[in-house]
Amino acid sequence: xxxxxxxxxxxxxxxxxxxxxxxxxxxxxxxxxxxxxxxxxxxxxxxxxxxxxxxxxxxxxxxxxxxxxxxxxxxxxxxxxxxxxxxxxxxxxxxxxxxxxxxxxxxxxxxxxxxxxxxxxxxxxxxxxxxxxxxxxxxxxxxxxxxxxxxxxxxxxxxxxxxxxxxxxxxxxxxxxxxxxxxxxxxxxxxxxxxxxxxxxxxxxxxxxxxxxxxxxxxxxxxxxxxxxxxxxxxxxxxxxxxxxxxxxxxxxxxxxxxxxxxxxxxxxxxxxxxxxxxxxxxxxxxxxxxxxxxxxxxxxxxxxxxxxxxxxxxxxxxxxxxxxxxxxxxxxxxxxxxxxxxxxxxxxxxxxxxxxxxxxxxxxxxxxxxxxxxxxxxxxxxxxxxxxxxxxxxxxxxxxxxxxxxxxxxxxxxxxxxxxxxxxxxxxxxxxxxxxxxxxxxxxxxxxxxxxxxxxxxxxxxxxxxxxxxxxxxxxxx
Amino acid sequence: xxxxxxxxxxxxxxxxxxxxxxxxxxxxxxxxxxxxxxxxxxxxxxxxxxxxxxxxxxxxxxxxxxxxxxxxxxxxxxxxxxxxxxxxxxxxxxxxxxxxxxxxxxxxxxxxxxxxxxxxxxxxxxxxxxxxxxxxxxxxxxxxxxxxxxxxxxxxxxxxxxxxxxxxxxxxxxxxxxxxxxxxxxxxxxxxxxxxxxxxxxxxxxxxxxxxxxxxxxxxxxxxxxxxxxxxxxxxxxxxxxxxxxxxxxxxxxxxxxxxxxxxxxxxxxxxxxxxxxxxxxxxxxxxxxxxxxxxxxxxxxxxxxxxxxxxxxxxxxxxxxxxxxxxxxxxxxxxxxxxxxxxxxxxxxxxxxxxxxxxxxxxxxxxxxxxxxxxxxxxxxxxxxxxxxxxxxxxxxxxxxxxxxxxxxxxxxxxxxxxxxxxxxxxxxxxxxxxxxxxxxxxx
Ligand SMILES: [Zn+2]
Numbered sequence: 001x002x003x004x005x006x007x008x009x010x011x012x013x014x015x016x017x018x019x020x021x022x023x024x025x026x027x028x029x030x031x032x033x034x035x036x037x038x039x040x041x042x043x044x045x046x047x048x049x050x051x052x053x054x055x056x057x058x059x060x061x062x063x064x065x066x067x068x069x070x071x072x073x074x075x076x077x078x079x080x081x082x083x084x085x086x087x088x089x090x091x092x093x094x095x096x097x098x099x100x101x102x103x104x105x106x107x108x109x110x111x112x113x114x115x116x117x118x119x120x121x122x123x124x125x126x127x128x129x130x131x132x133x134x135x136x137x138x139x140x141x142x143x144x145x146x147x148x149x150x151x152x153x154x155x156x157x158x159x160x161x162x163x164x165x166x167x168x169x170x171x172x173x174x175x176x177x178x179x180x181x182x183x184x185x186x187x188x189x190x191x192x193x194x195x196x197x198x199x200x201x202x203x204x205x206x207x208x209x210x211x212x213x214x215x216x217x218x219x220x221x222x223x224x225x226x227x228x229x230x231x232x233x234x235x236x237x238x239x240x241x242x243x244x245x246x247x248x249x250x251x252x253x254x255x256x257x258x259x260x261x262x263x264x265x266x267x268x269x270x271x272x273x274x275x276x277x278x279x280x281x282x283x284x285x286x287x288x289x290x291x292x293x294x295x296x297x298x299x300x301x302x303x304x305x306x307x308x309x310x311x312x313x314x315x316x317x318x319x320x321x322x323x324x325x326x327x328x329x330x331x332x333x334x335x336x337x338x339x340x341x342x343x344x345x346x347x348x349x350x351x352x353x354x355x356x357x358x359x360x361x362x363x364x365x366x367x368x369x370x371x372x373x374x375x376x377x378x379x380x381x382x383x384x385x386x387x388x389x390x391x392x393x394x395x396x397x398x399x400x401x402x403x404x405x406x407x408x409x410x411x412x413x414x415x416x417x418x419x420x421x422x423x424x425x426x427x428x429x430x431x432x433x434x435x436x437x438x439x440x441x442x443x444x445x446x447x448x449x450x451x452x453x454x455x456x457x458x459x460x461x462x463x464x465x466x467x468x469x470x471x472x473x474x475x476x477x478x479x
Numbered sequence: 480x481x482x483x484x485x486x487x488x489x490x491x492x493x494x495x496x497x498x499x500x501x502x503x504x505x506x507x508x509x510x511x512x513x514x515x516x517x518x519x520x521x522x523x524x525x526x527x528x529x530x531x532x533x534x535x536x537x538x539x540x541x542x543x544x545x546x547x548x549x550x551x552x553x554x555x556x557x558x559x560x561x562x563x564x565x566x567x568x569x570x571x572x573x574x575x576x577x578x579x580x581x582x583x584x585x586x587x588x589x590x591x592x593x594x595x596x597x598x599x600x601x602x603x604x605x606x607x608x609x610x611x612x613x614x615x616x617x618x619x620x621x622x623x624x625x626x627x628x629x630x631x632x633x634x635x636x637x638x639x640x641x642x643x644x645x646x647x648x649x650x651x652x653x654x655x656x657x658x659x660x661x662x663x664x665x666x667x668x669x670x671x672x673x674x675x676x677x678x679x680x681x682x683x684x685x686x687x688x689x690x691x692x693x694x695x696x697x698x699x700x701x702x703x704x705x706x707x708x709x710x711x712x713x714x715x716x717x718x719x720x721x722x723x724x725x726x727x728x729x730x731x732x733x734x735x736x737x738x739x740x741x742x743x744x745x746x747x748x749x750x751x752x753x754x755x756x757x758x759x760x761x762x763x764x765x766x767x768x769x770x771x772x773x774x775x776x777x778x779x780x781x782x783x784x785x786x787x788x789x790x791x792x793x794x795x796x797x798x799x800x801x802x803x804x805x806x807x808x809x810x811x812x813x814x815x816x817x818x819x820x821x822x823x824x825x826x827x828x829x830x831x832x833x834x835x836x837x838x839x840x841x842x843x844x845x846x847x848x849x850x851x852x853x854x855x856x857x858x859x860x861x862x863x864x865x866x867x868x869x870x871x872x873x874x875x876x877x878x879x880x881x882x883x884x885x886x887x888x889x890x891x892x893x894x895x896x897x898x899x900x901x902x903x904x905x906x907x908x909x910x911x912x913x914x915x916x917x918x919x920x921x922x923x924x
């Protein structure tokens with residue numbers, strides 16, 4: 001059975017809904033002049049298992065489903081949703097949201113046909129991909145093997161999360177598209193103690209696939225090893241320096257720099273409204289010519305990848321910055337239409353109960369030509385940051401932060417002692433113009449990223465090669 | 480006294496009882512179930528016109544079952560009887576696979592709340608869409624017309640929610656209540672000499688009449704934006720730092736995190752074994768006031784049904800008690816403090832200083848009004864966050880600053896608090912005035 005029929009059978013059929021009922025709801029919404037109307041059905045099964053203190057303490061399971069109806073007229077949106085997938089309920093919702101149309105100044109209703117799209121992950125159900133006992137055995141094995149690594153380990157915490165999500169999008173042009181989205185994540189955290197001093201380390205990963213992903217090449221055990229390694233490094237860390245200095249960022253997860261410094265600022269809604277520090281800058285230089293940055297929802301199995309976005313538009317590899325020049329923004333349908341461009345397949349929403357908006361998928365910088373060792377060698381005095389926690393950005397002022405969780409001093413071209421975690425702060429439109437070397441070692445993150453915007457969380461990915469920034473403020477205590 | 484929709488509450492209580500009964504039927508030895516329904520309206524206006532109208536309607540139920548000392552949980556938003564059976568089944572299946580945990584289980588019977596005073600939390604707002612649009616437009620207009628340098632807007636918004644929460648367990652606890660929450664906010668942009676800034680203001684209350692006026696909220700948002708225009712960085716230095724009331728609550732939040740049961744029994748806290756020790760200067764008292772009428776954090780019982788208690792957590796700077804739920808309390812060999820789900824109206828007693836007096840006491844240093852990022856290491860207390868605010872000399876604000884970080888270690892920062900203002904921010908669950916810290920590291924250009 002194809003995806004569309006599979007999704008229809010599991011979202012519509014149990015509630016006695018048929019395709020003609022969708023038409024009825026849509027007809028009701030289209031009885032007033034609108035630019036865009038859609039109905040978004042979603043069913044999501046979620047499970048999590050967690051281990052601490054050597055035992056699998058708890059697990060949880062949740063089932064959620066519902067539908068959201070939306071009418072867009074000009075730049076105005078009416079929205080309602082219900083967890084009851086029933087014709088009468090959704091007709092009432094449709095009736096409620098139509099009121100927005102009398103407020104809007106409808107432009108024109110251009111119908112687009114949806115092209116065929118590729119698949120970047122299989123329609124599998126991760127929750128069923130291992131027996132429950134096998135999931136528990138996996139957590140226990142990681143706990144036991146990780147504890148063997150170092151006698152200073154005080155606590156090991158392991159969690160396993162799986163999501164099986166099905167979506168169905170009905171658009172005003174009569175199109176009906178569906179996607180089945182598996183998502184898995186595992187993480188390991190450890191606490192080490194030495195002479196009364198404690199430190200933590202954590203590592204995890206995930207993908208849009210089955211749990212077998214974590215068994216492959218003992219990936220899950222590697223998370224444990226990496227968490228312990230980070231904690232050991234931090235036990236010896238000295239105070240971080242404070243001030244503006246040359247910073248070398250390692251490959252992979254440090255690409256959170258791109259997500260915060262430029263990614264959010266290049267989302268279509270902020271630029272349509274002119275509230276971003278990058279507004280009206282297409283065609284201008286915003287980075288050194290070593291920098292080419294893309295947002296790519298089409299990477300095989302990645303956490304941030306999607307076959308289609310939540311408006312039914314196929315995802316793309318969108319060039320944001322090419323050789324330092326700003327090429328374009330990430331768009332959903334509403335903002336694309338108002339800016340006179342096409343959606344880039346970045347219309348995403350946390351669930352049926354939230355409105356879609358332009359969001360990132362996997363955002364990364366393409367590799368350059370430098371050997372990473374060469375890059376470190378070129379720095380007389382600076383900071384090498386290898387791992388990060390979260391970040392944040394003020395898209396209007398352009399100021400962004402991201403917090404290093406593993407960093408070292410660079411002295412005379414060599415990585416020397418580890419320093420304590422510190423927040424790095426910079427200015428989005430400026431920071432990439434200071435990129436003076438780009439490594440040939442592009443890496444994507446391990447698959448644990450979650451992005452929050454206006455209260456909505458969605459899974460994302462980041463990546464980059466090793467890069468050298470000729471000046472960034474490091475927020476240590478050593479003034 | 481407020482009117483409660485007793486009929487609807489009873490209907491939902493029956494559903495929770497069904498869940499508990501079903502869990503017994505399916506073999507659990509004890510269980511706890513919760514349910515919530517929430518209805519709301521959100522309206523946003525931007526550039527003088529309505530932008531979005533959202534009708535909210537959420538519901539969810541969850542159950543935790545114990546089979547002996549083994550635990551499993553499940554939740555759903557489908558309230559049908561078939562779904563209830565399936566949800567209980569999922570929870571029981573998980574419990575059958577999880578490990579025996581001697582500390583697991585329902586709260587101790589004698590700690591469950593038995594008296595249920597009305598906390599005046601339910602004040603429905605009969606808000607229609609047109610009125611909401613008018614109010615948001617008025618709010619945004621007030622912001623946009625405040626100053627010539629205000630040139631763009633993220634809009635003004637109103638949210639109004641009413642919900643019912645029911646909690647029950649197999650020890651016979653079964654309670655429900657209705658509560659409301661209304662808020663209005665505005666965010667505008669300003670530009671001067673190519674420098675673009677944005678700031679916001681909001682007001683929140685259980686009762687619509689208690690909200691600040693649409694006009695005041697808009698003007699406050701605009702004033703805050705205008706004050707930020709022309710912000711620059713600082714050179715790297717050590718200096719005293721004054722946390723404004725709205726960011727000071729985060730400092731106290733980190734302290735609560737460090738003395739919470741989960742952090743303590745996992746030994747992932749920088750305040751291990753701190754009970755009865757001096758963690759703050761002697762003039763500081765921090766206490767919980769769970770039973771304040773109409774307050775946002777008020778509750779008779781915590782998320783396990785345990786009675787909440789008005790108590791001192793810190794008195795004369797000495798840590799008097801931890802923040803515990805039943806499980807973490809048992810792990811630590813202690814008693815629940817009625818804090819499953821968090822603290823209730825945590826209050827830092829304020830001194831005699833208003834904001835102006837706090838600035839005078841700061842004398843020359845940094846006033847922080849916004850923090851960015853999560854740079855707090857909860858195991859070591861190491862603290863490093865992005866900041867913006869104002870540089871102050873001789874008690875007078877000189878100019879706005881941005882693109883700087885402030886850093887220190889929370890243990891030292893707490894001990895080096897110089898004073899707490901009486902400019903209390905009542906909008907959150909942590910109520911504190913501005914907090915002055917003797918010295919921190921500032922990194923900048
Ligand atoms: Zn983000």
